[in-house]
Amino acid sequence: MRRSLVxxxxxxxxxxxxxxxxxxxxxxxxxxRGEALVRQNCSxxxxxxxxxxxxxxxxxxxxxxxxxxPVDVLEEALAEGFTSGHPAMPEFTFSAERAAAxxxxxxxxxxxxxxxxxxx
Ligand code: HEC
Numbered sequence: 491m492r493r494s495l496v497x498x499x500x501x502x503x504x505x506x507x508x509x510x511x512x513x514x515x516x517x518x519x520x521x522x523r524g525e526a527l528v529r530q531n532c533s534x535x536x537x538x539x540x541x542x543x544x545x546x547x548x549x550x551x552x553x554x555x556x557x558x559x560p561v562d563v564l565e566e567a568l569a570e571g572f573t574s575g576h577p578a579m580p581e582f583t584f585s586a587e588r589a590a591a592x593x594x595x596x597x598x599x600x601x602x603x604x605x606x607x608x609x610x
Pocket of ligand 1: 528531533534535547550555558564575576579
């Protein structure tokens with residue numbers, strides 16, 4: 491009786507650890523896909539990494555986007571057709587899956603993930 495309880499507990503804990511490790515791993519995969527997508531599509535103008543300046547003057551540093559708004563709001567925009575209102579920036583539309591990957595990556599590099607949008 492006691493032995494089977496221990497076995498059951500061990501199994502349950504093992505399962506829970508396995509599931510959260512898998513979730514962490516798939517998040518990592520998502521972040522990597524997002525990074526590849528922004529390197530491909532956005533790095534011509536934006537600083538897309540953790541350091542460096544944007545090649546295009548005035549294009550915001552991706553790692554500081556959270557100073558403008560929570561980066562999650564971009565997910566819907568990216569999937570619906572995203573423009574910055576800036577003539578230099580082309581319009582982008584990504585599949586929902588790619589938009590989620592981009593946002594996962596952007597969230598992962600924010601210098602200040604909890605920054606509040608600045609008041610003007
Ligand atoms: C050809 C250059 C160029 C490319 C390529 C480009 N951007 Fe931009 N982007 C800009 C410029 C310039 C601005 C500044 C617009 C402004 O301040 O009016 C900007 C602004 C932005 C903003 C801020 C918009 C806002 O209203 O706060 C976001 C977010 C953004 N870009 C995301 C992206 C993403 C994601 C990609 C790739 C999928 C991308 N950009 C590709 C030039 C570019």
